[in-house]
Amino acid sequence: METFQQEVRDWLETNCPASMRTPPSSEDETVWGGRKAVFPNEEAKSWLNAMGSKGWTCPTWPKEYGGGGLSFEENQVLQSELARINARPALVSFGISMLGPVLLEYGTEKQKQEHIPKIVRGEIRWCQGYSEPGSGSDLASLQTRATLDGDDYIVNGSKIWTSYANHADWIFCLVRTDTESPKHEGISFLLFDMSSAGVTTKPIQLISGASPFCETFFDDVRVPRENLMGKENQGWTIAKQLLQHERNMVAGMGMRTRSKSSTNSMENQAKKYLGETSGKIADQNVRTAITQHKMDGEAFSLTLRRAAQESKTTSAPSPASSMFKYYGTEQNKTRFEIILSFMGCQSMGWEGDGFEERELSATREWLRSKANSIEGGTSEVQLNIIAKRVLGLPD
Numbered sequence: 394m395e396t397f398q399q400e401v402r403d404w405l406e407t408n409c410p411a412s413m414r415t416p417p418s419s420e421d422e423t424v425w426g427g428r429k430a431v432f433p434n435e436e437a438k439s440w441l442n443a444m445g446s447k448g449w450t451c452p453t454w455p456k457e458y459g460g461g462g463l464s465f466e467e468n469q470v471l472q473s474e475l476a477r478i479n480a481r482p483a484l485v486s487f488g489i490s491m492l493g494p495v496l497l498e499y500g501t502e503k504q505k506q507e508h509i510p511k512i513v514r515g516e517i518r519w520c521q522g523y524s525e526p527g528s529g530s531d532l533a534s535l536q537t538r539a540t541l542d543g544d545d546y547i548v549n550g551s552k553i554w555t556s557y558a559n560h561a562d563w564i565f566c567l568v569r570t571d572t573e574s575p576k577h578e579g580i581s582f583l584l585f586d587m588s589s590a591g592v593t594t595k596p597i598q599l600i601s602g603a604s605p606f607c608e609t610f611f612d613d614v615r616v617p618r619e620n621l622m623g624k625e626n627q628g629w630t631i632a633k634q635l636l637q638h639e640r641n642m643v644a645g646m647g648m649r650t651r652s653k654s655s656t657n658s659m660e661n662q663a664k665k666y667l668g669e670t671s672g673k674i675a676d677q678n679v680r681t682a683i684t685q686h687k688m689d690g691e692a693f694s695l696t697l698r699r700a701a702q703e704s705k706t707t708s709a710p711s712p713a714s715s716m717f718k719y720y721g722t723e724q725n726k727t728r729f730e731i732i733l734s735f736m737g738c739q740s741m742g743w744e745g746d747g748f749e750e751r752e753l754s755a756t757r758e759w760l761r762s763k764a765n766s767i768e769g770g771t772s773e774v775q776l777n778i779i780a781k782r783v784l785g786l787p788d
Contacts, residue, residue, distance in 0.1 A: 397467055401474045408443040410436035413481045419754060423485050426515025428562045437481075444483035445514035451489055454497065459510035465702075487556070488512035488519040492565050495635045499582075499623045508563075508584070520587070522552040522566030522609060523632070529554075530774050532567070533576045533629065537611065539568035539583060541618070546570075546583060548591075548614040554768070558594045558607035561587050565635075571626045582628035585616040601760035602743075636770060637714040659683050659728070662751075663735045674735075682731050686724070693720060712782035715775040722765040722772060729759035 413436055417423065422433040424441055432438040444450050447461065452468045454460025463471060493512050496505060511517040528535040537550025548568055558564070563586055571579030587594075591614040596604035623631050660674065660683060668675040674683070700713060732755050733740040740756055742748035766772040780786045 394466060394470060398470050398474065401471055404447070405474055405478060405480065408440075408447075409478060409480050410440055412436045413440045413483075414479050415481075416479070417481060422481075424483065424515070425518050425557070425560065426484050426486060427518025427560065428516070429560060430515065430518070440481070441483045441515050448513055450484045450486075450515065451493065451513045454493065454509065454513065458497070458505055459513040484515045486512060486515065486518065487521060488517065491521060491635050492519050495631050496622065498634070499631050501619075501622075503619070504584070504622060517562045518557070518560060520555050520558045520561035520564050520609075522555060522564045524552060524554045526551065526553050530771055532632070533580065535567055535569060535580065537566070537568050538572075539570050539581060539616070541570075542615075544618050545615045546618060546621070548583070548585075548611045548616055550611050552609040552611075553606075554597075555594070555607045555609040556605055556768075558587070558609045559596055563587060564592075564609075565622075567628055567632055574626065577629045579626050580628045580632065581625050582622045582631045583616050584620045584622055585614065589614050589616070591615075599761065599764070601757040603757065603761065637712070659686075659732060662732065666735050666737065666739070676735070679731070679735050682734070686727055686731060689724060689727075693717075693724060712778055715770070715778040716783060718769060719772055719775040719779070725765055726762045729755065729762045733759055 412434060417433075422437070424430070424432060424437050426441065430438075432441075441450075445459075448454070448456065448459055449461045449463075449471060451459075452461035452463045452471055453465070454462070456462035461468075461471075488508075489512060493509060496508060500508070508517070512519070522537075523532060523535075525535050525537060535550075537548065537552065539546040539548045541547075546568070548566070550568070552558075552566070555564075563584060566583050566585065568581055568583055569579055570581040573579070591612040593610045593612075595608040595610075597606045597608060598604045599606070622628070663674045663676070663679050663683065667679060674680045697717060700717070736752060736755060739748060739752045740759070742753055742756060744753065770778075781788070
């Protein structure tokens with residue numbers, strides 16, 4: 394393993410650009426890939442190309458589909474080396490965090506060959522078509538219909554809270570293909586191009602002022618029958634599996650932090666607003682809150698690593714993903730509550746010369762963090778799952 398570690402270190406030294414070894418200054422610097430990809434600079438593009446060509450955007454996925462083919466232990470080495478140089482993620486993708494794992498498990502060989510390599514290289518950006526105006530927590534009550542017509546399904550209906558649908562190239566979508574069966578048994582899982590005739594999107598402006606979510610409408614959209622993933626009317630099994638992967642992704646938001654030496658770390662920001670005494674944040678209560686948050690984050694990180702180690706023989710997440718999603722959500726929300734507490738009145742701005750860009754950004758990120766307890770299944774849903782499927786409590 395030492396030889397592999399040195400090889401990784403040498404490769405990163407050659408291929409990871411200097412600007413990709415610094416924390417992103419805003420969400421706008423996130424690289425999502427896709428046909429309409431926007432890069433903050435040319436180095437971000439070259440970093441994605443290098444990592445994608447190596448398969449290290451998806452390091453443990455099979456090599457035959459463009460993945461890195463690394464073992465669990467090798468991936469641990471890679472992630473450690475990436476963290477050592479503070480490397481940014483080369484690619485953030487719902488194809489990686491949600492669709493890819495279930496596609497590898499349930500997709501046909503043709504579907505894997507078609508879609509997995511493009512996910513790895515960041516060539517296609519995916520969005521998720523799950524929630525509907527009347528089907529949120531009770532997702533199985535969805536009404537978007539797909540009717541078979543020869544070699545095509547004809548899809549009609551709408552979805553809501555479709556993250557970045559207006560930027561996406563393809564969608565993985567739950568549709569009802571049987572209205573007579575019990576609601577969980579009449580759902581299918583379709584993949585289709587967002588540029589198909591009849592697909593329209595409408596961004597939804599949030600309280601934070603951003604519009605990451607959309608309403609998405611389907612009017613007689615023709616989807617080739619070969620784009621059905623899994624068996625017809627058995628898409629709920631795939632949907633549940635994917636939701637667990639999504640919850641792991643949302644849980645990861647609770648891990649976002651900056652090194653203590655970073656200008657934008659909570660410690661240095663707090664010193665800026667509250668002053669310092671003997672190199673410490675002047676306010677003892679804020680010091681305590683930040684220290685507790687960092688301790689909780691470290692414990693959470695170790696728990697996630699232990700869970701990954703215990704489940705390394707399978708790619709399927711367990712119901713424990715609901716525990717991680719719930720805790721990660723609360724951890725992320727707490728982070729922004731602490732930041733706003735030491736910013737004081739400077740955290741109340743929305744626009745104007747009286748506020749720095751970082752202050753305005755923190756206000757919006759605080760508001761955005763509230764959605765963490767809703768997306769991917771509400772906190773109440775997660776607590777129910779934990780009670781029933783983890784703790785085994787009676788109904």
